Amino acid sequence: MNVALIAHDNKKDDIVNLAIAYQNILKKANLFATGTTGLRISEATGLSIHRFQSGPYGGDQQIGAMVANNEMDLVIFLRDPLTAQPHDPDISALLRICDVHNVAVATNMASAEALIRAMDKGLVDFRPKTR
Numbered sequence: 001m002n003v004a005l006i007a008h009d010n011k012k013d014d015i016v017n018l019a020i021a022y023q024n025i026l027k028k029a030n031l032f033a034t035g036t037t038g039l040r041i042s043e044a045t046g047l048s049i050h051r052f053q054s055g056p057y058g059g060d061q062q063i064g065a066m067v068a069n070n071e072m073d074l075v076i077f078l079r080d081p082l083t084a085q086p087h088d089p090d091i092s093a094l095l096r097i098c099d100v101h102n103v104a105v106a107t108n109m110a111s112a113e114a115l116i117r118a119m120d121k122g123l124v125d126f127r128p129k130t131r
C-alpha cells in the first residue's frame with residue numbers, strides 16, 4: 001500500500017500524534033509525505049518516509065502526480081480549514097485528482113483514523129490493477 005501523509009501547520013501536531021498512534025499499521029505501508037510533514041513524522045516515530053517538496057513548493061502536486069499515475073492507495077491530508085493557504089490551487093488540485101481517480105482521502109482526524117483502520121483490514125483496495 002502506498003500512503004501519503006500531509007498536514008498544514010496547525011495540523012502538524014495532529015498528524016504526528018496520528019502517526020505515533022498507528023505506527024504499527026503505517027510501518028507496513030510505503031509512506032510518502034510533503035516535506036515538513038514527513039520530517040516531523042519521521043523525527044517523532046522513526047518511520048521511513050519518502051519526502052517530497054514542501055506543500056507550497058510543489059509537494060501537493062508531486063503527490064497528485066502519483067495519484068494520476070495510479071501509484072497511490074490512500075491520502076491522509078489534514079487540512080487547516082480556518083487558515084488561508086498561499087498554494088490553495090495546489091490543494092484543490094490534489095483533492096480533485098483523488099476524486100478523478102477514486103483514491104481514498106481523509107481530510108480530518110476522524111476519517112483518517114477510519115481509513116487507516118480500514119487499510120489494516122485490507123479494505124482500502126480500490127487501485128485498478130491495470131489502467
Ligand SMILES: O=C(CO)COP(=O)(O)O
Nearest residue numbers: 034035036037054055056
Ligand atoms: O502545505 C502543505 C500541504 O498543502 C504541507 O506541506 P509541508 O508538509 O511541507 O508543511
